[in-house]
Structure formats: C-alpha cells, structure tokens
Amino acid sequence: MYCISISFKTAPLEVREKFAFLKEEAVEFSSLAISNSAIKECMVLSTCNRTEVYFTGAKHALEEMELLLSQYKKIEREQAIRYYNIFLKEAAVRHAFAVTSGMDSMVLGEDEILGQVKDAYQLALEHHTTNYILNTVFQNAMNCSKKIKTDTNLSKTPVSIGTLVANELFHFQKEKKNVFIVGLTGKMGTIIMKNIYDKHGIMVTGSTRTVTSHYEKEYPHVRVVDYRKRYEYLEEADIVISATSSPHYTITKEELKNHITSEKKRLYIDLAVPSDIDKAVEEIGNITLYNIDYFEHLSRHNNHKKEKEIELGKEIMEQELDETLKILEFHNFIPYMKRVKKLFETQNFETVMYQLRDQENYENLSVVLDAFRRLGTEE
Missing domain, CATH: 3.40.50.720 (NAD(P)-binding Rossmann-like Domain)
Incomplete structure (x- = not known):
C-alpha cells in the first residue's frame, strides 16, 4: 500500500488548492489510476487541510502515480514532488489510521475528519476503485476512530x-x-x-x-x-x-x-x-x-487534559493497527500456503526446521521459533 500526502504539514494553502479534488474529479482520477496496469486500487481524500491519494499496486506503482497526479493536476512533476509526503507499506497503513482517527489533524483529536474519510471511502467503494487492501484498511481505521471517540474524551475536550x-x-x-x-x-x-x-x-x-x-x-x-x-x-x-x-x-x-x-x-x-x-x-x-x-487559561487546562486523552487514543490506535497489519500480512501469505503445506508433506518436520535454522538470520529465526513455542504450549 502507498500514500501520497499533500497537507498543511508540507504545503501552504495556495499549493493545497491546486491539488484539491471535487467529488467528480476524485472519481475520474481514481478510475483513470486503476486503468494503469501498475495500480490496483485507488482512493482520494480531499479536504481543506489535505489531499491524499491511497493506492496499491506493483513495485513501480508509486512512480506511475506521481506522474499521473502531476499530469492530472497540470503541475510539473519536479515541482509537485516538493510538497509530497510519501508513505509506503506499513507506514501507509499507519498514516491512514492516524488521519482517520484525527491524530494527524491540525487540531489533534478532532472528529470531523472521520466523516470526510467515510465520504471519500464510500465514493471509491461505489465506483469500484477499491479492493481487499483499501477496504480492510479504511473499514478498520473508521472503526478504530469510533472506538477512540467512545473510549476517550478526546473529541469532547475543546481547546480553541x-x-x-x-x-x-x-x-x-x-x-x-x-x-x-x-x-x-x-x-x-x-x-x-x-x-x-x-x-x-x-x-x-x-x-x-x-x-x-x-x-x-x-x-x-x-x-x-x-x-x-x-x-x-x-x-x-x-x-x-x-x-x-x-x-x-x-x-x-x-x-x-x-x-x-x-x-x-x-x-x-x-x-x-x-x-x-x-x-x-x-x-x-x-x-x-x-x-x-480567562479563555486562554481554560484552553491551557483543556490542552493538558487533552494530552492525556491523546496518549490513550494512540494506545487504542496501535492495538487496532496491529490487528489490521496482521490481517494484511496473513492475506499476503495465503498464496504460499499450498507450497508450505506441500513442503511438510514431502519432508518431515525436523528437516524443514533445520533448513530454517540454516537459511534464516537470528532475528527471523527467533520470530519463527517463538511462534512455534507458543503453539506448543497452547492446549
């Protein structure tokens, strides 16, 4: 998964305006993107503070999307990329969760962004530009945002x-x-x-x-x-x-x-x-x-309260993010399951384990052995 982000963190208002998408433009651009053989899924999130393109595809999908975005917005690619913040793989999933939960907003914890993400996702879903990965990420990210809103006082603590x-x-x-x-x-x-x-x-x-x-x-x-x-x-x-x-x-x-x-x-x-x-x-x-x-004193007091709620919100986000990353990682492994099963059918378990010992480095081997240890202790 990839994300190209142009936000208040990287670009002034006059630049963000150039990258903004109307709804019909978001649909047109996403449909155009998935017609490219390197890109499988695409969703555009466009608000006053950010324009972000979330997509999946081949290894060269990022290069293709950068070119496509600059062409669609009629901005020179070299000029456009100065304002990009690029997120790859796990970092892209983490960023999607942070944005949807309000943890990347100008006002931390604001929940208006949840509605904006929901609208962007629904638009992409209705026009069939998303598939398993983006569906999983954004459905789980929106559920995570709702959980943070329910389990913390983050959105209930005003600071402005x-x-x-x-x-x-x-x-x-x-x-x-x-x-x-x-x-x-x-x-x-x-x-x-x-x-x-x-x-x-x-x-x-x-x-x-x-x-x-x-x-x-x-x-x-x-x-x-x-x-x-x-x-x-x-x-x-x-x-x-x-x-x-x-x-x-x-x-x-x-x-x-x-x-x-x-x-x-x-x-x-x-x-x-x-x-x-x-x-x-x-x-x-x-x-x-x-x-x-009087109001600045209230704001400072609420800011202090909000800092505690932000930490709690981040803990919830990390838990939900971990579950989603596990689901995605397992989904990526499914095509290899038949090969692994066949390997154990043609060779005994001990032989396969010694092959792992000889082929993997210490860190990777430790992860595998720890997983088998936990399986071995479960009844």
Whole structure:
C-alpha cells in the first residue's frame, strides 16, 4: 500500500488548492489510476487541510502515480514532488489510521475528519476503485476512530478559543439568549457566530463598520447592524462579545449606563488585545465580564487534559493497527500456503526446521521459533 500526502504539514494553502479534488474529479482520477496496469486500487481524500491519494499496486506503482497526479493536476512533476509526503507499506497503513482517527489533524483529536474519510471511502467503494487492501484498511481505521471517540474524551475536550466561548454561551443560565457580537465580520467574530448559528434558543445580532448584505444572505437568522448604533441593541442582549482590533474601547461604562435599564443578568466577553470593553462595566451590576486571559487559561487546562486523552487514543490506535497489519500480512501469505503445506508433506518436520535454522538470520529465526513455542504450549 502507498500514500501520497499533500497537507498543511508540507504545503501552504495556495499549493493545497491546486491539488484539491471535487467529488467528480476524485472519481475520474481514481478510475483513470486503476486503468494503469501498475495500480490496483485507488482512493482520494480531499479536504481543506489535505489531499491524499491511497493506492496499491506493483513495485513501480508509486512512480506511475506521481506522474499521473502531476499530469492530472497540470503541475510539473519536479515541482509537485516538493510538497509530497510519501508513505509506503506499513507506514501507509499507519498514516491512514492516524488521519482517520484525527491524530494527524491540525487540531489533534478532532472528529470531523472521520466523516470526510467515510465520504471519500464510500465514493471509491461505489465506483469500484477499491479492493481487499483499501477496504480492510479504511473499514478498520473508521472503526478504530469510533472506538477512540467512545473510549476517550478526546473529541469532547475543546481547546480553541472560539469553541470555549461558544460553550460558555450555551451554559449561560437562560434557555433563550440574545447574543450581540461587536466585530461580527472579523475573524474571531465569524468563528463564534458559526459555532452558535442556528442553535436552538439563540438569536444573534452583530455590528460591523461596513454593513455587508452577503452576511444576511448566507446567515439569514443573523441580524447585521451598523457599528455606530451598537448601544441601541445592548438592552435586549443577554450576552455581548467584542472581538475587534479597535485602538479604543468599543463599550464604555458611561455609555452603557445610558442604554441599559433592566437589571437582568448579563455576560460580557472581551476577546480583544488591547481590551475592547471597559472593565468598569462590572460596576453597573449583574454584569459578569470575562476577558481573553480567562479563555486562554481554560484552553491551557483543556490542552493538558487533552494530552492525556491523546496518549490513550494512540494506545487504542496501535492495538487496532496491529490487528489490521496482521490481517494484511496473513492475506499476503495465503498464496504460499499450498507450497508450505506441500513442503511438510514431502519432508518431515525436523528437516524443514533445520533448513530454517540454516537459511534464516537470528532475528527471523527467533520470530519463527517463538511462534512455534507458543503453539506448543497452547492446549
């Protein structure tokens, strides 16, 4: 088995974009690949962070695939291979398990990749570009990923600031929440909005200095307002998040006092450096203010917890990987079983064992003898 990988580890975004495959392209390329006599199976995995081609075939299959991939993507082969990470035999199987389990992801342990692998595998299966080896590897890799998700807390331990903020909102006391985001179209504002968008009981309003119609078209449940009118919406807001690059406060105590009248409990979250929200707003009463340091502390704490879960996940992966490698190795041995059986029929057992002693090196002989010892002690 082979794997050619172009990922965030080897290539910048502009290069990964050149190697990306649409679904129909993945089908076309895989069908083209197995029409080559050197290649027996092919599956393409294409996400925003990686494009990977998994395949099996003859000894020169790798050379053929490198040429085919560069031709299909219209990239000079010498230029393309600079971004390749090549995995062969056992390393390719191990890489497939690591990718499917989220152990090779930018955010370790994320489980979105499992769905992406499942879709890629299903596509290849439906178009008959996989066979015994890729079927065995990816079916077992997906089962391994599910086992890691079930037996560890890896995917349940958030570390990104955006996810941690979203979780804080979900756990805020009220069932129905009005959320106001200052800096809606900024990087952090967009991440948080996507994390909470269309969640039951959450109404999102956001301010931006430049009102953009595409936001409301793409996210029709989000109300976009002019930044200059932001204070007008703070009375109704239960949660206010500010994440801008403004050199001045986006919310001050004095202005806020003039615009909120009810004494309901409110949560204010300031993710900016320097601060967006005047710390004195807490003096108004019933306002809890969290800043970026609070969430970075949570992130470090969760990262530490996640490290332990990653180690547990790796242990599970190694166990499942070992079982799969055994299955594949035995499958490769099946064509030789008749010859071995015939050998024992024509020569006695002792003669064959002495031949092994004379032909094999110490390491190989030890493995065989240990296997026979274990067989000899089993009842």
